[in-house]
Amino acid sequence: MGAMSGGSFLLQHLLQGLFLGAWAGGSLLLLLPLIRAVRRGAVRYRRLQSLNAGTALPSVRRERGLWSRLVSRGPLKHLREEMEIAEMRAGVEPVLALMLILAFGGWFGAEAAVKLLQVKFAVGADRQIPIQAWLLSSGAALFLASLPYFWIRFRVQQKRQRIALRMIAVVQNLIGHYRPRLTLAEVIVKSSDSMPYEVRSEWRRLELALHMKGVQEALYDFARRVDNEWGDDLADLLLIGSHYGTDVTEALHHLTLRMQTAKRLEENRLAMITVYRLGTTFMAGFAFFVVGFNIYADGTNYRHYFVDPAGRMLLLASFAVMFVSMVMVVRSGRRAF
Numbered sequence: 389m390g391a392m393s394g395g396s397f398l399l400q401h402l403l404q405g406l407f408l409g410a411w412a413g414g415s416l417l418l419l420l421p422l423i424r425a426v427r428r429g430a431v432r433y434r435r436l437q438s439l440n441a442g443t444a445l446p447s448v449r450r451e452r453g454l455w456s457r458l459v460s461r462g463p464l465k466h467l468r469e470e471m472e473i474a475e476m477r478a479g480v481e482p483v484l485a486l487m488l489i490l491a492f493g494g495w496f497g498a499e500a501a502v503k504l505l506q507v508k509f510a511v512g513a514d515r516q517i518p519i520q521a522w523l524l525s526s527g528a529a530l531f532l533a534s535l536p537y538f539w540i541r542f543r544v545q546q547k548r549q550r551i552a553l554r555m556i557a558v559v560q561n562l563i564g565h566y567r568p569r570l571t572l573a574e575v576i577v578k579s580s581d582s583m584p585y586e587v588r589s590e591w592r593r594l595e596l597a598l599h600m601k602g603v604q605e606a607l608y609d610f611a612r613r614v615d616n617e618w619g620d621d622l623a624d625l626l627l628i629g630s631h632y633g634t635d636v637t638e639a640l641h642h643l644t645l646r647m648q649t650a651k652r653l654e655e656n657r658l659a660m661i662t663v664y665r666l667g668t669t670f671m672a673g674f675a676f677f678v679v680g681f682n683i684y685a686d687g688t689n690y691r692h693y694f695v696d697p698a699g700r701m702l703l704l705a706s707f708a709v710m711f712v713s714m715v716m717v718v719r720s721g722r723r724a725f
Contacts, residue, residue, distance in 0.1 A: 467540070473613055474543035475589060483540070487533040494532035498525040502694055509687040519694055527707035534711065541718045542665075549658055550586040552616040556647045557584045558591075559622060563640050572630040573598045590614055603630050618647055661717070668713045675706050 468480050502521045510517075565579040576595045583591045590613055597606035607623040621643055629636040682689045692699040 467537070469613075470540055470544045473590075474540060474547055476540070476543065483536050486536050490535060491529040491533035494528040494530075495525045498528035505683055505690055506694070509683050510690040517695060521694070524694075524700065524703055524707075527704055531707055531711055534714070538714050538718065545718070547586070548615050551590070551614050552618070553651070553655075554584040554586045555616065555618045555622075556644055556651065558587050559618075559640055559644050559647070562622075563637060563644075566637055566640065568629070568633070568635040568637075572603060572626060587614075603627060618643065665717050668710070668717050671710065671713065675710065679703070 464480055467483070471478070471480070471483070499521050502519055502524065506517075506519060561582050561584070562575070562579050565582075566575055570578070573595070576591070576598060580588070580591055580595055590610060593613075594606060594610040597609060600606075601609070604627055607627050611619040611623040622640075625636045625639050625643065628634055679693060683693065693703060694700060
């Protein structure tokens with residue numbers, strides 16, 4: 389197989405995976421709106437039937453479809469919330485479709501790459517050995533399919549880190565508008581327009597939540613979404629002031645002083661996380677380069693990586709290490725300050 393035919397072989401299998409993934413993702417995007425439309429039509433029909441018969445309509449919560457229930461709880465709810473925090477306009481469905489496309493592309497691309505390496509670089513009897521690369525293909529599919537999720541997580545981290553670094557300005561702005569005679573909702577509304585840009589969307593959400601939920605639930609939901617210790621402390625102080633009618637101005641000043649002391653340490657921590665993230669990305673790319681270069685330099689290394697069980701386990705372990713490293717990068721960026 390020549391260089392051109394080898395490249396064509398790899399491209400053919402990669403496109404096969406991408407087209408299959410696009411078909412699966414496109415089917416998902418087409419079916420979900422259709423299912424929603426059918427469900428809404430069925431609900432309207434039952435509502436008309438119920439009104440004509442003079443009976444009560446079942447609870448709307450019981451009429452929710454399977455997809456709505458899945459998105460409203462568990463991992464999909466978590467993904468949707470993180471996309472809201474990152475201010476991403478796309479819905480959950482396009483992200484899942486992209487993950488399907490990358491998974492199929494990774495699966496077929498890995499199989500094609502292994503076969504191409506066998507044809508071009510394997511020596512002797514290794515050219516005729518059938519290679520079962522489904523474990524390696526599964527690892528490649530999982531790794532590539534997880535990239536959109538990790539990208540969303542990094543966007544959320546960046547947003548929360550910017551919020552954490554502006555929490556001092558948030559509290560100072562709140563102090564400037566805080567009056568014990570005002571209700572908490574009035575204080576939040578008065579301080580909303582002058583809030584730092586990084587916090588403004590979450591602050592507006594808090595403003596709306598105070599009209600729709602209890603004070604405690606709204607404040608703790610705000611603290612959970614910004615995900616830093618100073619957000620927790622601020623929520624506790626505002627809850628105390630709202631519940632007991634206590635003037636918490638001095639406590640807010642004290643909180644500002646503590647935050648100023650800790651800010652330098654937090655900046656150092658964020659710098660270390662950035663270095664760790666760059667190192668993880670470099671490690672992933674370098675691992676693939678080392679495998680490809682070793683096989684290119686000496687065709688007998690093909691047996692070590694793709695025929696010998698120990699070499700195949702080494703490749704799988706490399707995928708696992710890269711995956712776990714990305715998870716650790718995500719977790720290390722949590723709870724700023």
